[in-house]
Amino acid sequence: MEKIYTIKDIAELAGVSKGTVDRVLHKRGKVSQDALDRVNEVLDKIDYQPNLMARSLKKTQIYSICVLLPDSQNDPYWQPCIDGINEAKKEFKSFNVKVEIFLFDATSTASFVETNKAVLNASPDAVLLVPLFHKEAIDAIETYNSKGIISSIFNNQLKSSSIKSFVGQDLFQSGRIAARLLDLLLQKGTIAIIHIDEDYENAIHMQEKEKGFRDYFDQLENRAFEIKTFKVKHPQFKTTLKEYLESNPTISGLFVTTSKAYQVAKIIAKNPERKIALVGYDLLENNLEYLNNKTIDFLIHQNPKRQAYLGTTNLIEHFIFEKEITAEKLLPIDIINTENAKDYFL
Missing domain, CATH: 3.40.50.2300 (Response regulator)
Structure with a gap:
């Protein structure tokens, strides 16, 4: 077994007192430079690790x-x-x-x-x-x-x-992954990025996901996609999104930047003859319901x-x-x- 060194062992190896070793370990009191160098040399050789558990139990501050x-x-x-x-x-x-x-x-x-x-x-x-x-x-x-x-x-x-x-996660890269998934699902077409219920200008997490998403498609050599952004809030969410999709019949893919993909899935599920690929976030019960019935294609888990x-x-x-x-x-x-x-x- 690997030897566990005590303060006494370190003191004997360094040729100093146990008190000197204690002062070096806990960085308190005065120690001569010579003694400090000898103790540190021993600590380096034995790869000394303090007992953090014991040290923490001695603390009284909450x-x-x-x-x-x-x-x-x-x-x-x-x-x-x-x-x-x-x-x-x-x-x-x-x-x-x-x-x-x-x-x-x-x-x-x-x-x-x-x-x-x-x-x-x-x-x-x-x-x-x-x-x-x-x-x-x-x-x-x-x-x-x-x-x-x-x-x-x-x-x-x-x-x-x-x-x-x-x-957390790299949100820019997260957006790129969502883009890659929709690229694989569609190969071409119009995709809408859906931001729900937040002030986009003050929401860096939404901005980073969108930047990553757009960056992926901007780097495609043979770009066959048009990317749009749609911001929507309650209480007019259902009507507004339904009207948006009806007025943009070429949309074949959606990227929902928050955990509320199920709210979008509920709307597109009512029109099954129009197949729209959908990628969103998080393992909420409602999201999983629409994932299992194939309305949501992929979820990105943020853990x-x-x-x-x-x-x-x-x-x-x-x-x-x-x-x-x-x-x-x-x-x-x-x-x-x-x-x-x-x-x-x-």
Whole structure:
């Protein structure tokens, strides 16, 4: 078995006292340069790893992490995120860390702003948030940074020097994959990118998916596609989309940039003689229903539970184990069809 070195072993190898080794390991107190060099030389040779578990149990400070994300009552996509956060809380419940969830209305920038104020009033050590609204998210993150609060994000990526980490997918590449799928299904024709219920100008995640989608077709040597964009909101969603499809009879493919592909599928399913290929996102129950009846051809799985879990544990382990926060964690982009959908629920 590989030898486990104690402070006493290290002291004997370095020719110093146990107290000197302790001061070097915990970076406290005064140590001569000669003693420091000798201890570090021994540590390098034996590849010494501190017992992080024991170190964390000695801590008395309770760290606070606030997680801010949309309310799943309004959009079921976010429930797996809440499950992932709760899984992380359960896993580390014996440690001195408190994780609190704050929910906002995904359709309201005002709700997002007010919820961030509530988080700020809680004075956490770190915040993990879904930056659904670009401008307001940047403002909130800058405020947290000014207060010395660590800011991490998941699901949607933003560019800011104040952001400590991001967990999610490459949304540009995700858009390219959706384009590739529709290219394989159609070979030619008119495709519409459908954005539902969000302010496109303030929604970077939608913009990145569309950029990637268009980039794929722009690079085709023999381009035989026309790409359109259609933005639609409730409550006139059904009527407006139906009229749009009727007035554009050449559309043979649709790319829905959010988890609401089922809302589009419900409309096109009523006109089965007009076959329209459909690619969307996420393994919602309603989406799976239309995937199984072949109205939706493919779903791109964003794995929201895993995103939220990793984002939360990244911060927890930083506080209790002194681990460096991973700056970026990109998850695989999974393509789901009727043949493999069941594998994600085993």
